Amino acid sequence: SQQGEEDPQALSIQEGENATMNCSYKTSINNLQWYRQNSGRGLVHLILIRSNEREKHSGRLRVTLDTSKKSSSLLITASRAADTASYFCATGGTSYDKVIFGPGTSLSVIP
Amino acid sequence: SAVISQKPSRDICQRGTSLTIQCQVDSQVTMMFWYRQQPGQSLTLIATANQGSEATYESGFVIDKFPISRPNLTFSTLTVSNMSPEDSSIYLCSVQGPLSYEQYFGPGTRLTVT
Numbered sequence: 001s002q003q004g005e006e007d008p009q010a011l012s013i014q015e016g017e018n019a020t021m022n023c024s025y026k027t028s029i030n031n032l033q034w035y036r037q038n039s040g041r042g043l044v045h046l047i048l049i050r051s052n053e054r055e056k057h058s059g060r061l062r063v064t065l066d067t068s069k070k071s072s073s074l075l076i077t078a079s080r081a082a083d084t085a086s087y088f089c090a091t092g093g094t095s096y097d098k099v100i101f102g103p104g105t106s107l108s109v110i111p
Numbered sequence: 112s113a114v115i116s117q118k119p120s121r122d123i124c125q126r127g128t129s130l131t132i133q134c135q136v137d138s139q140v141t142m143m144f145w146y147r148q149q150p151g152q153s154l155t156l157i158a159t160a161n162q163g164s165e166a167t168y169e170s171g172f173v174i175d176k177f178p179i180s181r182p183n184l185t186f187s188t189l190t191v192s193n194m195s196p197e198d199s200s201i202y203l204c205s206v207q208g209p210l211s212y213e214q215y216f217g218p219g220t221r222l223t224v225t
Contacts, residue, residue, distance in 0.1 A: 033213060033214075042216060042217075042218050042219060043154075043203065043205075043216040043219075044216075045208070045213040045214065045215065048213050088153060088154070090214075098144065098156055098159055099144070099156070099205075099214050100156060101146075101153045101154040101155075101156075102153060103152070103153045104153045
C-alpha cells in the first residue's frame with residue numbers, strides 16, 4: 001500500500017529553473033527517502049532524511065521534512081535536462097525495514 | 112552500495128502460464144524485497160523475503176499467486192503464477208543498504224502478458 005500523495009503529479013520547467021516536489025504521508029515514520037527513476041538508469045536512491053532532521057542537502061538537492069504536517073519537499077536547483085525523470089518519496093517503516101513509495105512526480109526539464 | 116541483477120530483463124508470456132524472475136545480489140543481505148510497478152504507476156511492495164523463512168506478503172498479494180524462494184543470502188526468485196494481462200508490470204527486487212534504510216534496486220523485469 002502507498003503512504004500518501006505527491007504533488008504535483010507532473011511538472012514541466014525550463015532548464016536552469018528550480019523544481020519543487022511535495023510529498024505527504026499518513027503514518028509516523030523513522031525516515032523519508034527520495035528516489036529518481038528514469039528509463040536509462042532505473043530506480044536510484046537520492047537522499048534520506050531522518051525523522052529528527054528538518055533539512056538536508058546533497059549537491060543540487062534540498063529536502064525538508066515537517067513531521068507535524070507529515071510532509072516533505074524536494075527542491076532541485078538549477079535543473080538540467082538530465083534531471084528529467086519520475087521522483088518518488090518513500091517512507092521507512094517503524095516496525096521493520098520495508099519501504100513504501102508514494103505515487104511520484106513526473107518532472108520534465110526542457111532544454 | 113549493492114549491485115543487483117535480474118533475469119530475465121523482459122518477457123512476453125501467454126495468459127495462464129507462469130514466469131520465474133531471478134534476483135542476484137553481489138553481497139550477502141538479510142532482507143530482499145519484491146516490488147511491482149504497473150504501467151505509469153508507482154512501486155507497490157509485494158513481499159519481503161528473509162533467508163530461511165517464509166516470505167511476508169503485503170495486503171493484496173498471496174503466496175499462491177507470487178511464490179518466493181530465498182535459498183541463500185544473495186539470491187531470490189519471484190514466480191508470477193497463472194498470469195493474466197493484469198500482471199503486466201515491471202517487477203523489481205531490492206535490498207537494504209548497509210548504513211541505513213535506503214534501498215538499492217535491480218534493473219527490473221518487464222513482463223507483458225498477452
